[in-house]
Amino acid sequence: MSSPDLHTPTWEMESEYAGLDALQLAEEQEEIRLAITMLEQHAQAFRSALGQELSADAARTLVETAWEVYRVEKKADLLLDNQMSYAYMVWSTQARNQDAKTLLEKLKRLRAQLTQATQPVDLFLLHASDAVYQDYLSGEAVQNSLFQLRYGRRLNKRLLGLPEENLITSLSLDGPNAWSNLYNNITGSVSYEFENERGERETVGIARLQSLLGENSEVLRKKAYAGLNQVFGQHEESCAAILNALAGWRLELGKRRSHTESVHFLDEPLHLNRISKPTLETMMQVVKEQKHLGQQAFHLMARLLDKPRLDPWDVNASSPAFGHARRHITFPQAMEMIEEAFNEVNPEMGAFARMMADKRWIDAAAAPNKTPGAYCSGFPRSRNPRVFMTYLGSSVDMIVLAHELGHAFHSWAMREMPQEQTHYPMTLAETASTFAETVVRNFLLQRCKTPAEKLEILWQEISSIPRFTLNIPTRYEFEKRFYEGRSERSYSPQDFRDLMRTVWNEWHGDSTSAADEMFWASKLHFYIVEPSFYNFPYTFGYLFSQGIYAEKEQRGADFYNFYVNLLQDTGRMTAEDLVQKHMGLNLGEPTFWLHCLKPLAKNLKAFEQAVGEWLE
Ligand SMILES: [Zn+2]
Structure with missing residues (x-):
């Protein structure tokens, strides 16, 4: 629970509805x-x-x-x-x-x-x-x-035909949806005996084990990893059956739909994300050629953790406490810094952050019975956004706040537009949020007083690189090769482990000591019905936001107009048209993606230097 002196607000709702009994x-x-x-x-x-x-x-x-x-x-x-x-x-x-x-x-x-x-x-x-x-x-x-x-x-x-379409809709309830529900039932009902930091035995579920992988204590992470492997090992036959069924259903459907032109299993997720196949292929190819960036990040993180290379239970670790007591930032202090950071992009953006706080459109207080997580939502009638999170005063919380305010700014920039043109695909949804994060992080970096503070912020920035340029591509390539093989045969748990190991190692090289072989079973995203291939949009969104940040450096005073105009078009054109119109670049060519990767190399250099100074 947060101490009251963090001054976290609860949000104002009365301007929308008087209450649940209105x-x-x-x-x-x-x-x-x-x-x-x-x-x-x-x-x-x-x-x-x-x-x-x-x-x-x-x-x-x-x-x-x-x-x-x-x-x-x-x-x-x-x-x-x-x-x-x-x-x-x-x-x-x-x-x-x-x-x-x-x-x-x-x-x-x-x-x-x-x-x-x-x-x-x-x-x-x-x-x-x-x-x-x-x-x-x-x-x-x-x-x-x-x-x-x-x-x-x-x-x-x-x-x-209409009867077939109706049949597919009704059968899918007991088909793919039932398979996906089975996965949720398994992962929701499993319990595991776990020994916590105080040596007490605790019964935990999968969600808890997975969140422990983000801890900064290696002992906890290693135990959680072992727990996940054991639990998913027990259920691997069911997990394999579910993946085989989901892929089998989609492939068969694709075959039936190929009456006029051949339908590929990637067509639907590409369509939903408003990108073309050449775009996806070019992005993945460039990212693969640049996989040394993510690998280098892992090597540097390993140096800080004082080990030759990361183990699979380390890949989501949060930053080690760099020998200093963590400072608590009050909510008003965090808002002030965010406002100032946004001001550097444009005073309008800073004023927007101030308005969100002044109008009490943010719910940040820690309260019992509040759901976990953070999100940005809004009211389509008044077009007024709201931000939801639990703010506990860490620098990570402050970045989460900036992230959600970035989403809110995106919707604010669209508030005069017809409602119909404000729905953007997942590939473009994280642009404004990740951009806002980057702006605030760089603002903080310029003001760091100690090497420990600097490392703390850079760790957050740097750990995104392997997440989006190694881990997500591993998921994508694993899934793609599985679909290609699945049209011939079913996969056993051993086949899945082998495929995961092969793909993992191709991407991670020697930057991890071993592959997370059970990742195919433990990662929820493989088991979601809609959308399929719930992975590549993350890499797209991350790289795109980096590319936008690179534009900020290049365009200077002209950047803000460019940025707002681009955000306004995210709901009314394809990603290809958006980039062509606003940046004059072609998503199907490597130039665009190399442009997006530029800030990553720069950040890695800064991190390497900070690591060197810290370890001296
Ligand atoms: Zn987001």
């Missing part, structure tokens, strides 16, 4: 229900039209109805999203509040009803001929969504 909530839900009824009535005409030859007049009538559906749906969406945000945020600060849970449940049901009500229209549009679709795109109602609609249309070549 009449306004019930009134808006009634409006949503009315909208759903109206949409259900409209849906009938689309259902009957599916699979039929339509006259031009009949098609035109449906297109006009589709515009009306779009308007009604958007309005209901806004109310629903607004309430969802509210319910989720209240629940995060009071996880035991039954009223918040009830409201969330109610809204989820409404969301499902709304989705179902518009499904026939969505399917009609997906199956519509190009001419009918063009007609639809000319409507005034959809002008703000042209990018999304055109982009989504790309998937229409892999559509199956």
